[in-house]
Every structure is written in C-alpha cells, then in structure tokens.
Amino acid sequence: MRRYFFRRVILLLPTLLGVSIIAFLIMHLIPGDVVDAMIGTEANLSEESRETLQRVLGVDKPIARQYVDWLTALLQGDLGVSLISGSPVVDELMRGLPVTIELAIVSSLIAIVLGVPLGVISAVHRRGWLDGATRILGLAGLSMPNFWLGILLLLAASRWFNWSPKLIYVSFWDNPAENLSQMLLPSIALSVGFMAVVMRMTRSSMLEVLNQDFIRTARAKGLRESAVVARHGLRNALIPVITIAGIQFAYLLGGAVVIEQIFGLPGLGWILMKGIMQRDFPIVQGGVMFITLAFMVVNLGVDLIYARLDPRISYS
Secondary structure: OHHHHHHHHHHHHHHHHHHHHHHHHHHHHOOOOHHHHHHOOOOOOOHHHHHHHHHHHOOOOOHHHHHHHHHHHHHOOOOOEOOOOOOEHHHHHHHHHHHHHHHHHHHHHHHHHHHHHHHHHHHHOOOOHHHHHHHHHHHHHHHOOHHHHHHHHHHHHHHHOOOOOOOOOOOOOOOHHHHHHHHHHHHHHHHHHHHHHHHHHHHHHHHHHHOOHHHHHHHHOOOOHHHHHHHHHHHHHHHHHHHHHHHHHHHHHHHOHHHHHHHOOOOHHHHHHHHHHOOOHHHHHHHHHHHHHHHHHHHHHHHHHHHHHOOOOOOO
16 A cells, blocks of 8 residues: 555656646747736837836746746745735635635535435436436536536525625634535535536446345345445445545536636635736646646545455555
8 A cells, every 4th residue: 555655646746747837838828928917908118118027027038947947946845926916826825725625625515415315316216216306417417517507596596585795705714604605605506516426426336236246145134225225335336436526526626716706706716717817827837736736636545545445455
C-alpha cells in the first residue's frame, strides 16, 4: 500500500506539469492582456505609458520567460500576486475556497443520501413500477443542465416565496441558518445531476452483485432480504459508486462557476471567472493548478478507500 501511494504521488508531477503548460498558454493566447482589461476600450493611453505599465506588471517578457519564472516560483510554493488587486494569489483563492467546498459538500450529501437508496430500490424492484419511476427520475436529472435548473429554482423561489439571494455572503460560522438558506437552492441545482449519476451507478452495480453466488447462498441460509441487500449486496456494490462520487465531488470544486454566478456566491469559480475577464493571469493559473491537484488527490483517496471496503483488493 505504501509503495503504491508513493508511486501515485510521483505520477502526479508530470500531470501537473502538463496542466501548468496548458493553463499558461491558454491564458496568454487570449487576445488582449491585463493592461487592456484595466484601461478599457475607450481609454487613450500612449504607447510609452502602456509599455511602462506592462513592464511594471511583468507581462512584457517573452511567454517562455514568463512561464519559467512562474513555474520556478510555483515549485517554491509561491502562486504569485494578483495583477489587479496586488494581493497574493493564495489569499485570493483561500477567500473563495470555503464557499466552494461547502457548496460541494452539501451538494454531494444531498446526491448521495438520495441517490444510493433510490438506486437500491430500483435494483431490488427490477422491472417494477418503482424501477420505472426511479429510472425516469434519473434520466430527467441527467437531462437538466444545472444552470438551467438553478435559474428555475431562483425564479420559483422569488415568485412564490418572495426569496432572493443575499447580496452579501454569510459564513456558516457567523449565522448557520442564514448560510444554509443561501446554500440550499444552489446545492439542489448542483446535486440533481450528481444524484442521477449515483442512482444509475448504484442500480447497475446492485443488479450485478445481486446475481452473484454469495447472495444466493445468503438467501438460502434464511437471512432476511433486507439483511441480504444491505449487508451483503450494498457493501460490495459501493466500489464503483464511490469512484463516480469521488469524481463528481472533485468536478464540483471547479464546475460550480455558473451556479456561483447565478446565486451570487463568492466561491472559487466566481474568482476564476473574474480573473479570466480581467486577464489576471496569476489568479487563473493558480486556481487551475489548485483544482487539478484537488481532483487528483480526491481520485487517489478514492483508490485507497477501495482496499478498506473490499479486502480482496490489494495494491502492490
């Protein structure tokens, strides 16, 4: 297990290097730079003043030189400084990270708490009306874009309940009730597709497990059907479910950009979107690297959980 862990950690490095190159090039190939974003299209700035401002911000160097300087600082744990605010990139990301993590956790809890039981019910009552209803529900969840559902929820809440998103984000530690009221609708919007994926995966995995010999043996011993399903079936069916849940959770860390915009949540996606519009290269590059690292760490954690759930799985 230890050897496998260190081998996976080492394999993260070339992936991070490749992502750093792609993220850097994409940002620098976008037309315009941070100077254009700062002065706007109507400003009249002399060429000399523009070059001076570019030199002060460090964007006048060749792209290769800028990348080497950024990568050197990154290897030392320095993500750089925002070109717009002048604050360290780490501080900027840390301000939005708790919001995105809370949104991802609440969405994941809703999806798993609802998706796993629905998948089990669908598998146990295969070809019954409950199976048909849950499968239609899952198909509907997969078909609805989360931003579209978020807009519908926002319109329904404002029309029927006279509710609208707060202009200022309230932390959970300051006011838990107010914070959860802010997080409920965006979490539901993000969790519907997640729940549908978990439900379908649970159903598929449970159907496969329920046809195994050890399940028939457990039933032949006279165990109650609920014990057979929960103790023997569900535990062995959880491995692919955990895989897809881990991937979806990591995706939420970087995929909640539009939902955060719709509901006015100052999360990581909102910070990255603002950085892209302002051509704030260090913010976007640092955010992409952080999301990539989080995605890979979550996948590694899921792989390590496998051995705990199924003793037959071993890593060498």
